[in-house]
Amino acid sequence: MPNYRRPFRPRRPARGLRRLDRLPPGVRKPLIRLRRAHGLMEQGKFKQAGAIFDDLATGAENRGLPRASQLKLQAGRCWLLAGKTEQGLDRLKDGLGLMVAYGQTDRLDTVSQRILGDLKGNGFEEEAKQLEVSIRDLLSKAQQSGVSTRTQKSLPILPSICPKCGASIHPEEVEWINNWQAICDYCGSILQAKG
Numbered sequence: 162m163p164n165y166r167r168p169f170r171p172r173r174p175a176r177g178l179r180r181l182d183r184l185p186p187g188v189r190k191p192l193i194r195l196r197r198a199h200g201l202m203e204q205g206k207f208k209q210a211g212a213i214f215d216d217l218a219t220g221a222e223n224r225g226l227p228r229a230s231q232l233k234l235q236a237g238r239c240w241l242l243a244g245k246t247e248q249g250l251d252r253l254k255d256g257l258g259l260m261v262a263y264g265q266t267d268r269l270d271t272v273s274q275r276i277l278g279d280l281k282g283n284g285f286e287e288e289a290k291q292l293e294v295s296i297r298d299l300l301s302k303a304q305q306s307g308v309s310t311r312t313q314k315s316l317p318i319l320p321s322i323c324p325k326c327g328a329s330i331h332p333e334e335v336e337w338i339n340n341w342q343a344i345c346d347y348c349g350s351i352l353q354a355k356g
């Protein structure tokens with residue numbers, strides 16, 4: 162059987178991730194770190210992943226980028242799974258607080274429920290209880306300011322992984338631009354619905 166593989170084939174990114182080398186460095190660098198953080202998480206290296214998410218979240222927060230909330234939440238998840246419960250809980254509270262600050266209140270309830278389910282599913286019962294108190298507080302504040310939670314409807318199918326940064330996509334939590342396009346919470350790239 163002849164070998165058709167060319168000798169200097171560039172290394173392909175894992176699982177259908179798009180190559181980033183045509184992007185300007187200012188965009189590419191954070192994306193590479195984001196991909197790395199998601200990859201480390203998948204490998205169970207939560208401490209290293211948490212440190213990168215922390216850093217990216219601070220950077221985004223300093224620049225007033227709405228994705229800071231999602232990055233904080235992901236950092237929280239990492240720290241909890243790394244056994245740093247206090248640090249993890251702090252990040253989760255910060256992340257949910259940022260969602261309110263950035264006006265992402267229509268997704269707050271859905272995101273909160275997922276996080277609480279995630280905590281309980283990983284044996285963090287006590288932490289879930291603590292976070293529930295903060296969430297109730299945040300939700301009541303959001304509702305007082307006249308914001309309603311999004312009505313659930315059937316959503317088009319999005320890729321399960323962001324092709325740019327490798328983040329897991331939750332269709333019910335992303336921001337939809339129109340009926341067939343949504344924005345990745347982590348890197349801001351546009352996700353195209355299938356069919």
Ligand SMILES: [Zn+2]
Pocket residue numbers: 323324325326327328345346347348349350
């Ligand atoms: Zn992305």
